[in-house]
Amino acid sequence: MAIIAGVDIGNSTTEVCIASINANGTTQFLASSIAKTTGIKGTTANLPGIVTALEDALKKAGLTISQLAEIRLNEATPVIGDVAMETITETIITESTMIGHNPGTPGGIGLGVGRTVAFADLPYIQPYDKVICVIGAGVDFADAAAAINSALERGVDVQGAVVRQDDAVLIANRLTRSIPIVDEVTFIEKVPLGMPAALEVAEPGQTIRTLSNPYGIATVFNLSSEETKLVVPIARALIGNRSAVVIRTPQGDVKARTIPAGFVTVVGQKGREDIDLDAGASKIMAAVERVQPVIDVKGEAGTNVGGMLERVRQVMSELTGQVLADMRIQDILAVDTFVPQKVQGGLAGEFALESAVALAAMVKTSRLPMQQIADELTSRLGVPVIIAGVEANMAILGALTTPGTAKPLAILDMGGGSTDAAIITRDNRATSIHLAGAGDMVTMLINSELSLNNWELAEDIKKYPLAKVESLYHIRTEDGTVRFYQEHLPPEVYARVVILKENGMTPIPADHPMEKIRHVRREAKKRVFVTNALRALTRVAPTSNIRHIDFVVMVGGSALDFEIADMVSDALAEYGIVCGRGNIRGCEGPRNAVATGLVLSYPGGRRENNRDAGAG
Structure with missing residues (x-):
């Protein structure tokens, strides 16, 4: 009897399968394990992760390293993505012609159109003049409200206000007439005075309509058709905002520059x-x-x-x-x-x-670094280490242990940095492909499109479903289900969109609605995983026709995702392909395919029909 270890070094994780090969050639699986890959896949920095995974699997099987007859590595050329x-494109607003942002609490509601005037000049404005008051730093909100009320009493038509400090609501609550107020304007000293301006604040939960529409801006400022073309970048930049100010200057030049x-x-x-x-x-x-x-x-x-x-x-x-x-x-x-x-x-x-x-992008190098890993591991552990086979081919051998599968069979191995596909025909001819783009790219898209600037948070959004905390005792999940709790939820998650993780809820600090976050997450997965799945399978399919594939087994970490497998299955359904998550050896799920295939490729070995003894 020989104790064999198959070791699969992946981009994110290192997986191990331990099995005994009996004298009659039957294989009995003993244990498996998984550990985080140390360093970049296919370099000697992987050694600590390999040793950790091996020790964990051997401990589960009640064995020691000295009892191993051979360690088999996947022939994976190092890949870095x-x-x-x-x-x-870039929106360029010159001559200080736009303020369009979302302060947490703008004041008032509606659209105001008038000439910009400084707060200090408000007492000198003539009655019936339509003005937008520009209130700089250092002005107390009570003084600002009193001055605007005084101007309104004199007949000045104050159409709105632009404020440096976070005082919009405090000012609005003290006015005798409701006007739109935008606050938190960082560079208020750059606001041009004496110029036509339009200010709009939408109701809570709504977005502006006039200033996010180029024809709305044209109506306010009486623009020609040629001038309307120039304000398109402004309108586009203001879409989705609750508040905005647009100021027209004689020398203003607004353009979208490529x-x-x-x-x-x-x-x-x-x-x-x-x-x-x-x-x-x-x-x-x-x-x-x-x-x-x-x-x-x-x-x-x-x-x-x-x-x-x-x-x-x-x-x-x-x-x-x-x-x-x-x-x-x-x-x-x-x-x-x-x-x-x-x-x-x-x-x-x-x-x-x-x-x-x-x-x-992905770089593929020579087989040399993998040999360096094998040599170093042999020296350190005192056990023969060989590079046993091409990674994709080993994954196919492992995938074939999934109940209900048969040749011809294709596999999709979707990891962190790359998407692999391979196919084996009835006469055991194998073809494989290695493509750039997988989980890390999805995380990048989520991080960028939601302006998170937090890779770990984007990774969690990718991996877990969302919910909105609607009270301290219930949440509404992204599929519309309401879940109630006997104990009150932590105050910090109240009224927030949260990530539902195994160990609790993580609030998302951004102000995006749950529907938008879900949409960004799902679209990112479709653009990367579904696109690459179709691209990879087309490359390996006979005559490049994906319809010639009967079975596709998804393996790897991304196959465990709560929605990726369904997305890929839906995309392949129109081709009449049976597609689903692998269940390696009937007990491992989509994990451990390559490690299992490495063991099965041992000369003279064949798989037992019974379940693993002590599989981890």
């Missing part, structure tokens, strides 16, 4: 293509498919994408000791997205959603 955003985002050069076996990033993700991916298989990808020097691609090469070169010139980008995934960008020329730190392209 990176992601970057390249903004395509920033040269650079280009990527994709070199493949079928040719070479240069694609401008501002052409969008679909054009980039179409070029990738035209020239694939990809040999290398380069970005224009001096751009985000150029820096990202070179950084990927440099990091892998340093980790593997291989020459930088030999590093090649073997795949990229481009996704259209929106990124909140600070409006250039705004007065209150305004942000607008700008078009961007997100890119994931």
Whole structure:
């Protein structure tokens, strides 16, 4: 009898399967384990994680390392992925012509149109003049309210107010007539005086309508058709806001400027293509498919994408000791997205959603680093360590232990940095592909589109469902279900959108409604996982026709996600494909496929029909 360990080094986790191979060739699985991968996959930094996972599995099986006859590693060439955003457009507001932000509590409701005047000049304004009062720092809210009331009594038509401090509600509550008030304007000293202005505040829960509509702005300021074209960036930047101010200056020049985002050069076996990033993700991916298989990808020097691609090469070169010139980008995934960008020329730190392209890139190196891991592990543990087989092929062997599967079979292994696919035919011919883009890219999209600036929070939003805390004793989940609690909930989650984790609720500090957060999360997963699933399966399918695949088994960490597997299954249903999460050995779920396949690939071994003894 020989005790064999299969070790799968993944981007995020390292998995181990322990089994005994009996003299008659039958295989009995004893235990399995999982540990966090230390370092970048396929480098000697993985050793501590491998040892931890091995010790854990051996402890479950009641064995020691000295009892192992052989350790089998997956033949995974090291892969490093990176992601970057390249903004395509930018809203430029010159001559200080816009204030459009969402202070927590603007005052009043409605639309006001008038000439901007300084607070100190309010007593000198003539009756019937329509004005917007600009109240700088250092003015007490009571004094401001008294001065506006005095002006209203004299017949001055005060249409609204713009305030530096957080005083809008305090001022509005003391006025004899309701007017819209926008506060928290950081650069109020830059607000031009004596200029036509429009100010709008919507009701709570609503968004502005007039100033977010270019024709609304044209109506307010009596603009020509040519001038209306110029205010489109302003209107677009104000969409979704509860409050806004637009000021027209004689020299004002408002424009949407296209920033040269650079280009990527994709070199493949079928040719070479240069694609401008501002052409969008679909054009980039179409070029990738035209020239694939990809040999290398380069970005224009001096751009985000150029820096990202070179950084990927440099990091892998340093980790593997291989020459930088030999590093090649073997795949990229481009996704259209929106990124909140600070409006250039705004007065209150305004942000607008700008078009961007997100890119994931992947470098594949030689087999050499994996051999370094095997040699080091042999030296440290005193057990023979071999590189047993190609990762995707081992995953297929493991996936075939899922009840209800048969050849021909395809697998989808969706991890943190890459999406792998492989197919095995009835006559045991295997084909595999390794593509850039997976869980890390989804996290990046969520983090950017929701303006979280918190990777860990974005990761939690990706992994868990949402709920809205509607009282201290009940929540409404994102599917509409109401859940009640006997004990009151923590005060800090009251009226917040929360993430429902196993150990409790995590409030989301952003003010986005639950529906928007859910939409961003699901769309990010579809754009990455569903796109890459179809792309990968098409590459490995016979004659590149995905309809020739009968069974698809999803394995890997992302297959455990509460909605990704359903999304991929729905996308493949129209092709008549049986698709679902794997259940490796009937007990592991989608985990441990590669590690199990490594054990099953041991010469002379075959699988027992019974369940594992002491599987972890």
